[in-house]
Amino acid sequence: GENVEQHPSTLSVQEGDSAVIKCTYSDSASNYFPWYKQELGKGSQLIIDIRSNVGEKKDQRIAVTLNKTAKHFSLHITETQPEDSAVYFCAASGKGQAGTALIFGKGTTLSVSS
Amino acid sequence: GAGVSQSPSNKVTEKGKDVELRCDPISGHTALYWYRQRLGQGLEFLIYFQGNSAPDKSGLPSDRFSAERTGESVSTLTIQRTQQEDSAVYLCASSLTSGGEQYFGPGTRLTVT
Numbered sequence: 609g610e611n612v613e614q615h616p617s618t619l620s621v622q623e624g625d626s627a628v629i630k631c632t633y634s635d636s637a638s639n640y641f642p643w644y645k646q647e648l649g650k651g652s653q654l655i656i657d658i659r660s661n662v663g664e665k666k667d668q669r670i671a672v673t674l675n676k677t678a679k680h681f682s683l684h685i686t687e688t689q690p691e692d693s694a695v696y697f698c699a700a701s702g703k704g705q706a707g708t709a710l711i712f713g714k715g716t717t718l719s720v721s722s
Numbered sequence: 723g724a725g726v727s728q729s730p731s732n733k734v735t736e737k738g739k740d741v742e743l744r745c746d747p748i749s750g751h752t753a754l755y756w757y758r759q760r761l762g763q764g765l766e767f768l769i770y771f772q773g774n775s776a777p778d779k780s781g782l783p784s785d786r787f788s789a790e791r792t793g794e795s796v797s798t799l800t801i802q803r804t805q806q807e808d809s810a811v812y813l814c815a816s817s818l819t820s821g822g823e824q825y826f827g828p829g830t831r832l833t834v835t
Binding site: 612614640642644650651652653654657697699701708709710711712713714715 | 762770817
């Protein structure tokens with residue numbers, strides 16, 4: 609089955625710097641790769657996603673890149689702000705009928721200091 | 723509009739008791755998912771519903787866990803004879819269709835003492 613590895617587990621940056629979180633997956637059949645932001649006391653919010661028919665997607669300060677050959681995908685946050693501090697989870701479609709259930713990485717705790 | 727809601731938000735129970743966790747998905751979403759998140763870990767898939775049917779129960783950790791969905795809406799996750807290792811946040815997500823974006827509820831924090 610699918611296995612997702614996420615690195616780093618913690619990441620500390622200065623406000624204004626960029627942050628990059630990387631994930632690898634094992635199942636070449638996976639075709640959907642979302643990123644979720646989890647803040648204390650709040651639910652997990654989808655912040656960006658990418659499907660296997662594209663290599664890059666951008667939404668303002670957030671971008672995701674996908675390398676299908678290498679089976680890895682990355683989240684890029686530019687011009688980080690203190691409110692970006694949260695736990696970020698990557699996921700890949702893997703289990704369930706039509707591979708719709710998500711397999712998650714273990715999360716990256718991002719701390720942005722001002 | 724209303725998002726995914728879950729109740730209770732917190733549940734403390736004694737080892738050996740049964741618990742029921744509820745999920746109300748976004749109206750019209752046909753797919754519903756249950757996940758579990760242990761402290762410091764990622765989310766583990768438990769079970770998936772398409773309509774009222776559960777085509778994939780492969781993530782349920784033991785036969786003490788069961789779930790049902792009625793009216794293509796609300797779902798309940800039941801854990802019988804709870805154990806301390808069941809302590810986790812139980813998250814529900816729904817999507818408009820299978821394979822679509824999943825929207826998560828706030829979770830139920832279960833503590834088994």
